[in-house]
Amino acid sequence: MMDIVIAGGGVIGLATAWRAQQRGLSVTVIDPAPASKASHVSAGMLPPGNEQLYDQPELLALYLASRDLYPSFAAELEEFAPSGYRRDGVLDAAFDDDALHTLDHQHAFQKSLGIAVERVSAEECARLQPAFAPALGGLLSPDDGAIDPRVMTAALQTALKKLGGTVVHERVIRVDGHTVLLGDGGVVPFDRLVLAAGCWTHRIEGLPKGAIPEIRPVKGQILRLHSDPPLLNLTARALSGGSSLYLVPRLDGELVVGATYEERGYDETVTAAGTNELLTRAAAVLPGAGDLRFAEISASLRPGSPDDLPVIGPTAVPDVYLASGHFRMGVQLSPVTAEAMAAHLTGTAVPDPAVPFSPLRFGG
Incomplete structure (x- = not known):
């Protein structure tokens, strides 16, 4: 079974972990305090759109794909715990x-x-x-409606653990080959690594300069x-x-x-x-x-991200992937990001709307 390590336990990292675990991968999420940063503070509004989408056709396609996925995403999550989803207008x-x-x-x-x-x-x-x-x-x-991210992230952790996934309450400090070094000195091996630590992602050491765009x-x-x-x-x-x-x-x-x-x-x-x-x-x-x-x-x-658009997919570093840069729409784009990342990790077809958001657009 392929071992996946996800550095970052916010809503993007947890949703990706859940979908990857469902696909038969062995997933470990590493975060000192999962769902305690932007995901914890977010209001979770799921509007029909916003002004950022008017002149961004690729972002609009990604947004609409995620909006279409939300009802089934929430319904599946409800099988494990309350999702906090409302679709009452x-x-x-x-x-x-x-x-x-x-x-x-x-x-x-x-x-x-x-x-x-x-x-x-x-x-x-x-x-x-x-x-x-x-x-x-x-x-x-x-x-349209809203979701409570605090309820949602708790449900994602419950679902992940019930499927056999693991959550490690530590910080990823460095990548060394196919292992990550943790803040407590521990070492965790991986076959594939997903960097999903929000604006702290590019601070993880050990990767070639320029391989990870700066997430401000x-x-x-x-x-x-x-x-x-x-x-x-x-x-x-x-x-x-x-x-x-x-x-x-x-x-x-x-x-x-x-x-x-x-x-x-x-x-x-x-x-x-x-x-x-x-x-x-x-x-x-x-x-x-x-x-x-x-x-x-x-x-x-x-x-x-440098262009204020999500960064989803494999980097130039073999077996290292990125899921970050969602700016104001992390909760809204969680379902489609999780689907895209699970596809990347399993070598299956990636949803078309996610393709333009490759990390490779920044070089590296």
């Missing part, structure tokens, strides 16, 4: 005229792709989300509020002032509000400014937000 609400114009473009874009979308009036927005301030109108995408950190702060019963009925994006605020409710009353985007290197500090920004923006569209219980403010580092 996403509401995009406009709070100024410019936002309403933006939704015109989004409506045409979704219809051109065959994604279900309905125009909703100001009155219908109020009916769908009674807690909202008055909106000018919106779009309802009934086939992009900081994001996310707020969590709580109410009983839940304040919002379904996942939403509130558009105003040229930007959008996402609001992701959980069934237990948690409301995830995000997010900031900050180029600050490896700084994971939670700041008063970030907290104030999110609270202020939330209160502008949710007049009752100030009365909710403050549950958490957290920061994470999104992994951004």
Whole structure:
């Protein structure tokens, strides 16, 4: 049986591990604290699309492939543990005229792709989300929704272990031939290695210079509020002032509000400014937000590749693969990335949408 080592236990690494284990490989995930970084902080919104996709046809194809896979991906995961998946709609609400114009473009874009979308009036927005301030109108995408990444990653670890996979709570420090050296001095052999450690991936030593593109950190702060019963009925994006605020409710009353985007290197500090920004923006569209219980403010580092696109597949180093650089869409692209990586590792046909995202596009 082929031994696979995956360095990194975030949502991409864990999803890849689960799919690879299902394909008959022997998988070991190595991470000092699995699912504790960007995956832990992520809101898990699964929208019908975003502005980054409008002029990126290859990324759009990858995104749509992953969106199509999500229902079956979640259903399979439910056989092992709750997945945290909701597919009860996403509401995009406009709070100024410019936002309403933006939704015109989004409506045409979704219809051109065959994604279900309905125009909703100001009155219908109020009916769908009674807690909202008055909106000018919106779009309802009934086939989309959200997943709770904290629930999802716990389910992935459960599924992996039940299938015979292993999780090692250590850090991969160095690659030496067909072994990895761990922070505690241990050594783990592999037939194939997947590097999935987010923005820490290129810091793993022992690989030829240039073999791994630098994955930079992009900081994001996310707020969590709580109410009983839940304040919002379904996942939403509130558009105003040229930007959008996402609001992701959980069934237990948690409301995830995000997010900031900050180029600050490896700084994971939670700041008063970030907290104030999110609270202020939330209160502008949710007049009752100030009365909710403050549950958490957290920061994470999104992994951004040199061209801000995912990096999926074999590197120039024999038997070393890369699954990183998903930037803002790691949770959204997990199903298709896992399918593509499992195909690479087993030598079977890789899904067409994943082919353009080879690490070899950066040279190395």
